[in-house]
Amino acid sequence: MSFAAGVGTRAPASRARAARVSALRGGAGRGRGRQDEPRGAGPRVPPRREEFRPRPRPRPGPARPAPRARPRARAGHSVRRPGPGCLPVGSARGRPARMQAPHKEHLYKLLVIGDLGVGKTSIIKRYVHQNFSSHYRATIGVDFALKVLHWDPETVVRLQLWDIAGQERFGNMTRVYYREAMGAFIVFDVTRPATFEAVTKWKNDLDSKLSLPNGKPVSVVLLANKCDQGKDVLINNGLKMDQFCKEHGFVGWFETSAKENINIDEASRCLVKHILANECDLMESIEPDIVKPHLTSPKIVSCSSCAKS
Numbered sequence: 001m002s003f004a005a006g007v008g009t010r011a012p013a014s015r016a017r018a019a020r021v022s023a024l025r026g027g028a029g030r031g032r033g034r035q036d037e038p039r040g041a042g043p044r045v046p047p048r049r050e051e052f053r054p055r056p057r058p059r060p061g062p063a064r065p066a067p068r069a070r071p072r073a074r075a076g077h078s079v080r081r082p083g084p085g086c087l088p089v090g091s092a093r094g095r096p097a098r099m100q101a102p103h104k105e106h107l108y109k110l111l112v113i114g115d116l117g118v119g120k121t122s123i124i125k126r127y128v129h130q131n132f133s134s135h136y137r138a139t140i141g142v143d144f145a146l147k148v149l150h151w152d153p154e155t156v157v158r159l160q161l162w163d164i165a166g167q168e169r170f171g172n173m174t175r176v177y178y179r180e181a182m183g184a185f186i187v188f189d190v191t192r193p194a195t196f197e198a199v200t201k202w203k204n205d206l207d208s209k210l211s212l213p214n215g216k217p218v219s220v221v222l223l224a225n226k227c228d229q230g231k232d233v234l235i236n237n238g239l240k241m242d243q244f245c246k247e248h249g250f251v252g253w254f255e256t257s258a259k260e261n262i263n264i265d266e267a268s269r270c271l272v273k274h275i276l277a278n279e280c281d282l283m284e285s286i287e288p289d290i291v292k293p294h295l296t297s298p299k300i301v302s303c304s305s306c307a308k309s
């Protein structure tokens with residue numbers, strides 16, 4: 001039996017029987033879907049036969065395109081994307097599309113290195129989470145934190161901070177941890193001269209394993225931490241420290257205290273400023289993919305193997 005036959009129909013005999021029962025009961029038409037019927041005998045309008053019409057099924061059509069993923073930046077790369085309030089041309093509201101300044105995002109991997117217990121984790125904690133603990137727990141391997149800087153109204157800088165355990169000093173793993181970093185802090189403890197002596201070793205290790213795509217060393221800022229301890233004999237001669245930084249290729253140095261929150265923001269701004277400048281240099285050094293006609297002089301070939309042919 002088809003489904004159509006069973007919907008909205010009832011045998012006339014059973015209907016008459018139901019009406020008789022209803023009349024005998026003197027009922028008020030209780031029952032499902034029967035309240036519009038006149039009570040007792042009388043001319044009856046046959047119930048409308050409802051036709052079963054299957055619902056139109058959605059036709060298989062071309063799959064809707066998946067929503068486009070937002071552009072994401074890899075460490076050391078930047079993306080430009082339109083501002084969030086940017087309306088498309090000819091929007092539903094009929095207003096012309098608003099023009100907004102392009103939004104620039106940078107993601108930089110930064111290393112924080114230095115001897116055991118100099119305060120690397122504490123500096124990151126202070127910078128990212130605004131807290132400090134005097135409890136010491138040695139880092140094992142590497143730890144990460146993310147800091148977002150609203151550099152200017154059009155620029156956001158995301159810093160991926162890699163807190164590398166002091167015990168990793170010159171180990172094989174540092175080569176892996178250093179990969180693709182754009183800058184570094186080298187930290188020493190002003191109360192322990194040995195940690196300052198290790199600074200040059202950390203710097204040499206870094207320079208031997210990491211460089212920018214143009215071959216230049218990455219920017220490094222030197223942090224003389226725990227300056228709240230008052231034992232700044234090592235760095236009370238600022239001129240000597242300036243000289244030291246120049247000789248060893250640091251872009252700057254700061255007396256810091258994770259405990260008292262001294263100079264951590266300033267040191268970071270200094271490092272980011274140098275990284276941004278380096279990135280500008282890198283962009284300029286990349287030749288655009290355009291063939292320039294050299295009408296007068298032959299093309300100078302910079303690749304040594306090509307020059308031989």
Ligand SMILES: Nc1nc2c(ncn2[C@@H]2O[C@H](COP(=O)(O)OP(=O)(O)OP(=O)(O)O)[C@@H](O)[C@H]2O)c(=O)[nH]1
Pocket residue numbers: 114115116117118119120121122123133134135136137138139140164165166167225226227228229256257258259260
């Ligand atoms: N007084 C003072 N103590 C600090 C400061 N920064 C860190 N400390 C203390 O120094 C100890 C070591 O700090 P950490 O931040 O764990 O040092 P770390 O360099 O990360 O150590 P590793 O993970 O072993 O490499 C902790 O007890 C901190 O509380 C500071 O600025 N001033």
